[in-house]
Amino acid sequence: MDQIITIVRGYWKAIVPIILAIIIILVLRGCQKEEIPVVEPVVQQKKTLSKNYLPYDQPADASPITGESCANYNKRTFGVMFNGDRGSRQYFSNVSQADFVAEIPHRAEHGQPRILAVFGCNTPEIVGPMRSGRVDHINIATSLDAIYVPWGGSSIAKALLKKGGIDQIDCNGEVAPSGGIACFRRSGPMSQVEKASTSIPKLAEVAAANNYRSETNFGGFNHQGELPQADRPTYSKIAVKYEDPYLVEYFYNPQTNSYDRYFGGQPDIDYETKQPHSPKNLITIITKKDSWWADIDYVGQGLQDPWDGVSPDKKKSENGQYPNLQLGDPWFDTKFEDEARFFFNGKETKGTWKKAKSAEAPFEFFDEDGEPIHFVPGQIWMHVLGHSRRVSHENAQEYAERLEDEAQEQGVVAQ
Numbered sequence: 001m002d003q004i005i006t007i008v009r010g011y012w013k014a015i016v017p018i019i020l021a022i023i024i025i026l027v028l029r030g031c032q033k034e035e036i037p038v039v040e041p042v043v044q045q046k047k048t049l050s051k052n053y054l055p056y057d058q059p060a061d062a063s064p065i066t067g068e069s070c071a072n073y074n075k076r077t078f079g080v081m082f083n084g085d086r087g088s089r090q091y092f093s094n095v096s097q098a099d100f101v102a103e104i105p106h107r108a109e110h111g112q113p114r115i116l117a118v119f120g121c122n123t124p125e126i127v128g129p130m131r132s133g134r135v136d137h138i139n140i141a142t143s144l145d146a147i148y149v150p151w152g153g154s155s156i157a158k159a160l161l162k163k164g165g166i167d168q169i170d171c172n173g174e175v176a177p178s179g180g181i182a183c184f185r186r187s188g189p190m191s192q193v194e195k196a197s198t199s200i201p202k203l204a205e206v207a208a209a210n211n212y213r214s215e216t217n218f219g220g221f222n223h224q225g226e227l228p229q230a231d232r233p234t235y236s237k238i239a240v241k242y243e244d245p246y247l248v249e250y251f252y253n254p255q256t257n258s259y260d261r262y263f264g265g266q267p268d269i270d271y272e273t274k275q276p277h278s279p280k281n282l283i284t285i286i287t288k289k290d291s292w293w294a295d296i297d298y299v300g301q302g303l304q305d306p307w308d309g310v311s312p313d314k315k316k317s318e319n320g321q322y323p324n325l326q327l328g329d330p331w332f333d334t335k336f337e338d339e340a341r342f343f344f345n346g347k348e349t350k351g352t353w354k355k356a357k358s359a360e361a362p363f364e365f366f367d368e369d370g371e372p373i374h375f376v377p378g379q380i381w382m383h384v385l386g387h388s389r390r391v392s393h394e395n396a397q398e399y400a401e402r403l404e405d406e407a408q409e410q411g412v413v414a415q
Helices: 002-035 135-143 155-162 200-209 312-317 396-414
Strands: 078-082 100-105 113-119 147-149 183-185 196-198 236-241 248-253 258-263 281-287 289-291 323-325 337-344 347-354 364-367 380-386 390-395
Touching: 078 135, 078 200, 100 135, 100 323, 113 135, 135 147, 135 155, 135 323, 147 200, 196 200, 236 281, 236 380, 281 390, 323 380, 337 364, 337 390, 347 390, 380 390, 390 396
Parallel strands: 078 147, 100 380, 281 380
Antiparallel strands: 078 113, 100 113, 183 196, 236 248, 236 390, 248 258, 281 337, 289 323, 337 347, 347 364
C-alpha cells in the first residue's frame, strides 16, 4: 500500500506542473485576445480634385485638348496658320471649329498678331485665310504634336523646317512636302491673299501620303467640370491689349459659360459658320519679345544659330524684322517658364506656364499654389504678348463699383 501511495504522489507531482502550465497559457491567451485592438476595414479613398476645381467624368473618347467627346480623339491634329491682317479677320473661316487657338505677334516693329488654329475634332473643308508662320507658331504646334501647316514663312522658320524632324505641310510649296491638292484659293469677295485656304480632310490625305504618323502622342490637358449656371458670375470682361487696331475684348456669357470675343469693338463672327468666336478657356501670357539680329552670337549662348541655312541676302533684309517671343522653344529660347493668367468658369486664375527644352514637350500650366490648371471642356484660346503689352480683367464687383463711381461723377457734374 505504501508503495502505491508513493507512485501516485510521484505521478501527481509530475502532472501538476503540466496542468498549471496549461492553465497559465490559456489565461495569457485570453488576456492577449482582449488587448488586440479592433482593426477597421481599409476604405479606398476616392481621388478628388482640390476645392478649386469641379469633378468631371471625362469621356473615354475625349479629345486630349478639349476634354470633349471626339470621333478623332486619338488622331493627330493640324496646326493651320491664319492671316492676321485687319482686313482678313472678317473672312476667318472655321476658327470657331478649332480645338486650340494661339494668337501671337508676327513682326518685331508692330504687334499685329497672326493665328495658329489647331484642328482635330472638327474637320472643316474650308479653313483660312492662310498666311506664313514664325518659329513661335512651330513651337506651339509641335508642343501639341500637331502637323504644322503654313502658307510660307520667314527665312528662319523655313530654314528650321528644312533641317527636318518636324512634321509639316507647306501650302506655299517652299519646304517639302507641298500641300498640293489640300491648298487652294477660294472664290469670294476677298483679295488674292485672303483667298488662300486649305481643307482638313485633304491635309489628312497629304499627311498619309507622306507617311506621317496618324495617331497623336499628345498627353492632354487637365479638365474639370463647369460651374452650375446658378453659380456663374454675371459679368467678366478681359481686354487683351495688342497694339491698335488689334485690341481684343472678351465678355463672359453665363448662359454658355464661354467668352464672347470682340475685335475692334465689334462681335467677332466666323465667316463660314456665322457663329461668334466664343472660347471656353482663355490663356494670356506676357513674355520677353526678342528679335533676330545678325550680330548676336547665339551659338556662344548655347543656342542654335537662327541664320544657319539662310542666304546672305535674306539675312540682311530680315535682320531685326521678326520677333522671337520667349516661349521655351528648344532651338533659340532661354526662357522656359513665366507668369500666365487663365480665365474659365467666369473667373480668373493666376499662375505660370512651363515647358521643357524639347520640341515635343507640352506646355504645362499651374496655378499660384503649383497645382496643375484644369480647363473646362471646350476650345482653348491662348494669347501671347510682348512685355510692353498688357491684359486687364474686370469682374462683376469691380464693374458695379465702376458704374457707381461714374453715376456719382455724373451727379456732381449735373449739380
